[in-house]
Amino acid sequence: MTVQTTGSVATAIDSARWPAVARAPRGPSSMMTGRIADSLLRRAVAKLPIRLEYPDGTVIGAADQTLPTMMIHDAKALSRRVGRFGLIGFGESYMAGEWTSNDLAGVMTAFANSVAELIPTALQWLRPLAVVRHPRSMYNSLTQARSNIAEHYDLSNDLFAEFLDETMTYSSALFDTSRPGWADLADAQHRKIDSLLDSARVGPGSRLLEIGTGWGELAIRAAARGAHVHSITLSAEQQRMAQQRVADAGLSDRVVIELKDYREVDGLYDAVVSVEMIEAVGYRFWPTYFHTLDRLVSPGGRVAIQAITMPHDRMLASRNTYTWIQKYIFPGGMIPSVEAIVGITERETRLRTVGVTSLRADYAETLRLWRERFLARREAVSALGFDDVFHRMWELYLAYSEAGFRCGYLDVYQWTFAPTGSDL
Template identity: 70%
Template structure:
């Protein structure tokens, strides 16, 4: 099937956003902040199994050359960015080419495993004074939610097709092997979808709602079981391709794809399914999201989510801050914690957990395969209009996420709820 690239404009993206990447903080304040950042990074590296390499070849950290190494090309720019903008500056410095690493996921995994080492305990109470506050434009009301989703998912269907497998599934796969290859990915995605449909009890005659269509694979597989599927998305790019894929699969009569916000859906469904969409809802709207799920599922039905989670203390610390991921990859998003989801559902809905299944290792491997493919497809991405800065940004994003799962900082669950029949 031919993928059209209308919608997101890579040329516009680069011209509008990269000007800030070329600017390095100047003046005595920038220099002072850079010196502090350098001292903290050198201190951290001495306590971790990683190395810091300067342009002259000098090394800070262990002598073992096999350890993950952060290779600096423009150390002054790196330290000034980090000193001024924290982790946003660290990410922007990679985008600008100030530093590289021969094993980016391994380096980031060590950092993700050692947050307390990176920021000394004595300085952690000052963190709220240093972080960038979340802009009001990220508030996920219905209009802003559509803009936020478009910024990521409407970049170009062809972009995603370059590094996703044939199912065009953009979430964790479920593998039967600990070290899968690219040839295992499509089957792993189908296995993930089938397991979620099984726990949601989707069979012939099921009336199913999917919140977050993606490119239609889950809806198609549910329809092939004989279900009647209503699937909603805020991405115009995904809407068009999902409809065409359902038609090509011969299930268009059982799959209704609609551009609609989850808050605007009415009716009752036997099953409500959503894969890695809650991450885009936003902290302040989690109660609304789960209240909507509770309203839409019929008594005796099932709600099945696939949801990425982070530790509760880190979620509380980051819920009001602005991160590199939010600025460049997923505007308006925040990962929930298990405690937050359980608290909201038990306080405010009739939904109760009946099953949780972790795909943590599977997601690390999924991200590895995507990242390797993304890097391999660099010439094709350039031909689509995605320049070197964009490609470094997405390589960092994929490696950053992989490191989160490898370190145990992040988890992902297929999480099944059943309504109890009444609110607490």
């Protein structure tokens, strides 16, 4: 175990569990790229509505002390990580406690708003120095996909229960704008689910396929409408809890939950629904995903998905880049663009768009509420066996995601498709 003390943050980091976090890069090359990274960070912050505070009292940025602030506890370690590993290093530095913030989401939003300008044009040639090679986990074969899903969703049902609402729904809610807030989150999740089921025309007697079970709330609400639900997941933990929740609701006769990959499903369904699943299948498998939806929906049926998107130019730039989110949160994942989804469906399937609704502001609020509750449950999370590095990692993930939706770098859509020739 490596014991690391960083300014006011003292952290015992398990080097076996967190090898890249336990020790910052060293050597002449890391020192050189670190100096460049430190200069770029200072230059960027001087133009952004945030501040840097260093242990010696130096402050970079605006004088307004109410602005989001990065408190730097180990400037050399932070700069060497960023210089060597780019944004992965930036995230690992936070995990190591080398910097903290009084408003993490605010800091991340400011950076996200200026992501395209953070590195000056004259220094773009340095990008390859901080690009990490894609690991084999990025290729979602049948075997690897199961492993990737398990790494996130099989962490612990109890962990997710600490910050999700009672519906155990892990995707953007759809708020009634007249009553936003935590008290309304469960209602907002039901509103989101009902919107998807309505778009897919799910009602009494409908044969519904759900790709990505989650913890079963959508299947329960669909079955309560009288639908016959076939739900599939790659998470054994989710399957176990979802089956219990379905049984508790008295709906086991209408819901079957299988541990199965979407590529292994056969049959025809009146409706196919998939919530924030496309992000997990990987860039190479987006065509396969939509071919599968097309194959499984009946001629008069509907497909309704909820999909996170990013701008097309950013997607093209990042599809060959290994990111902090992929390394620590969603291995094998990749967020598509609207153009990618439209292009694949119109070129390669019968599926045609019949409805699109953005939930971008709703997702920012959902993530804020999750992060607020996660932070409030720190002791409970620790009691489940998750250490301080994990806690900082998860906090950064939630803040990073919230920032993406707040600034518009990310969006999320409820998207409805109908097969060509059906009654639109």
